[in-house]
Amino acid sequence: MLKGKTVFLRPVEPADATKLMVWENNPAHWKVTDTEVPFSMHAILQLIEQQQHIRSTGQLRLIICLNESKEAVGAIDLYDADFRHGKAAVGILIGDKADRHKGYASESLELMIEYARVILALHNLYCSIQADNMESVKLFEKCGFERTGVRKEWFLHKGERIDEISLQLCLKK
Numbered sequence: 001m002l003k004g005k006t007v008f009l010r011p012v013e014p015a016d017a018t019k020l021m022v023w024e025n026n027p028a029h030w031k032v033t034d035t036e037v038p039f040s041m042h043a044i045l046q047l048i049e050q051q052q053h054i055r056s057t058g059q060l061r062l063i064i065c066l067n068e069s070k071e072a073v074g075a076i077d078l079y080d081a082d083f084r085h086g087k088a089a090v091g092i093l094i095g096d097k098a099d100r101h102k103g104y105a106s107e108s109l110e111l112m113i114e115y116a117r118v119i120l121a122l123h124n125l126y127c128s129i130q131a132d133n134m135e136s137v138k139l140f141e142k143c144g145f146e147r148t149g150v151r152k153e154w155f156l157h158k159g160e161r162i163d164e165i166s167l168q169l170c171l172k173k
Helices: 013-022 027-033 041-050 104-118 134-142
Strands: 007-011 060-066 072-082 086-093 124-130 148-156 160-170
Touching: 007 104, 013 041, 013 072, 060 104, 072 104, 086 104, 104 134, 124 134, 124 148, 134 148, 134 160
Parallel strands: 086 124
Antiparallel strands: 007 060, 060 072, 072 086, 124 160, 148 160
């Protein structure tokens, strides 16, 4: 368990499947998660199993919980981990709008950065964010990520082309 001032990160448990299914199947999240069809409970349970073994699957999902209530408010992922080159992508979701803008995401990202640096000994973290999601861009920049490029008209959403912003954090500076 990784613990901060207001949140802690813990491994995903099968008991989290229902909450994850609600978050993953919320069409409001599909644009940023690049999802097109709902997940079944079976698929969610398979993902939970896969995301516990980062060295073999390249994926790790941790649940973001509040220290006081132990309530799960989101998830943070490392994915496409490449230990040979020391890099991984990172993504974060605060599941309910009411839990956003409270600092949970930035504290969780800082905990994950430290975990990636110290425990996993990674050299770089990176993310790709749709250009119209400036809240996420600002979150990652606040945590030290730097813009490294833009892919023009990379996503198509409801007939509109959206650029993708790439950001990177070198952990060994």
